[in-house]
Amino acid sequence: MKKLTKLLALLFLITSFVSIQISLSNAQPPLIDPYSFFHIIPNPDGSITRIKEFYPTVPPNTSSTIAFSRDVPLDPVKKTWVRLYLPNKSEHDFNLPIIVFAHGGGFIILSTATPSVDSFLSNTANKLNVLVVSVEYRLAPEHRLPAAYDDVLDALYWVKENKDEWVSNYGDASRCILMGESVGGNIAYNVGLRASVLTRELQPLVIRGLVLIQPFFGGSNPNRVKYGNLQKMIDFLWHLSLPLGANLNNPYFNPMFGGGSRNLDNIKSLGWRIAIAGCDGDFIFDRQVEVFEFFKKQGVNVIRNFGKGFYHGVFIGNSTKAQELYQFVRNVFSPYITW
Ligand SMILES: *[C@@H]1O[C@H](CO)[C@@H](O)[C@H](O)[C@H]1NC(C)=O
Ligand SMILES: *[C@@H]1O[C@H](CO)[C@@H](O)[C@H](O)[C@H]1NC(C)=O
Ligand SMILES: *[C@@H]1O[C@H](CO)[C@@H](O)[C@H](O)[C@H]1NC(C)=O
Secondary structure, three states: OHHHHHHHHHHHHHHHHHOOOOOHHHOOOOOOOHHHHOOEEEOOOOOEEEOHHHOOOOOOOOOOOOEEEEEEEEEOOOOEEEEEEEEOOOOOOOOEEEEEEEOOOOOOOOOOOOHHHHHHHHHHHHHHOOEEEEEEOOOOOOOOOOHHHHHHHHHHHHHHHOOOHHHHHHEEEEEEEEEEEOHHHHHHHHHHHHHOOOHHHHOOOOEEEEEEEOOOOOOOOOOHHHHHHHHHHHHHHHHHHOOOOOOOOOOOOOOOHHHOOOOHHHHHHOOOEEEEEEEOOOOOHHHHHHHHHHHHHOOOEEEEEEEOOOOOOHHHHOHHHHHHHHHHHHHHHOOOOOO
16 A cells, blocks of 8 residues: 555656646556556667657746746757746846756656746746756666766856856856756756866856755665565666666765765865755655765765655645745855855
8 A cells, every 4th residue: 555655656746747647546556567657668779759748848938927938059969958047027137146957857758848847947046036047958768877967067068158148147157056856856966076076167157056856866775675666667767767787786876875976075175055855755755865864974064854745746846845945945055145
């Protein structure tokens, strides 16, 4: 029964993300095929087809009371791009802190243009009064990790270059935060590790910290058995996204691997703050707790906002929880960042 509840929570995550209606009573938890579960079809060449009707997208919004958005190519060869969000405000529309964002979707599906993600980011720009740069990174299995990490790092260089009119007119690259949700939290963390040794190259861009919203990590995991079939779904995502031949004993998967990255020392000495938001109804919550405790033990300035109940994806899907998140982010970075 517990497994069923957790699987339903995962279903909720997917349905809330892509706005599809699955009749929960029709779900067959013990036997469900992960391909049909994620609405993807495997192809002989190793790629997958994402069934379009389950993955709607919305165009950028040029007239809004909340925030304006624009799509800008990032790397034409890789076909990556960014969606920028600028709050619609008459005042303070300059020198905004910049949030570089990575969306969720198990590394294999979804987009910054997914309606729920797009709407969340529009509100993020407005409520935090920031310029958001959301990265349309390459998906697995066509582009396995570290492709997504490479693409978000590209976006940091793109911001640094300051050629875009919104970035130069309204953004302040010296107050930059890397933020991500679900696998986006994993991406933000791994890109943060890399960026922590590139501070000189990235100037005038300065990262002040990371916001990891229900980050998707794996672990040495004494609880693997406990998750049962749900764990099979999670393993499926890793199987499609980790480099070919890599096993789960891997630093992308597990931040604690080998005692943790040596770059954590840079994050520490740079004074970055790491904000982690989660809730105990999330099926991967215990991993977030584990990672939080680990960062703390390493002496990293990590702050948590862990609540009760809810489910994976709630901060994107529920605007009340999103407000809580904005308040948390504000508290963590004030007065270190003046908003
Ligand atoms: C910006 O928001 C205001 C209301 O706050 C609205 O009147 C105005 O039309 C919006 N601007 C655009 C270009 O949509
Ligand atoms: C743009 O955002 C406004 C909310 O401010 C919404 O009412 C409108 O439908 C959006 N337009 C598009 C094309 O999404
Ligand atoms: C959203 O979250 C709030 C609490 O933060 C809760 O009261 C409300 O029921 C939630 N809405 C949905 C649709 O889950």
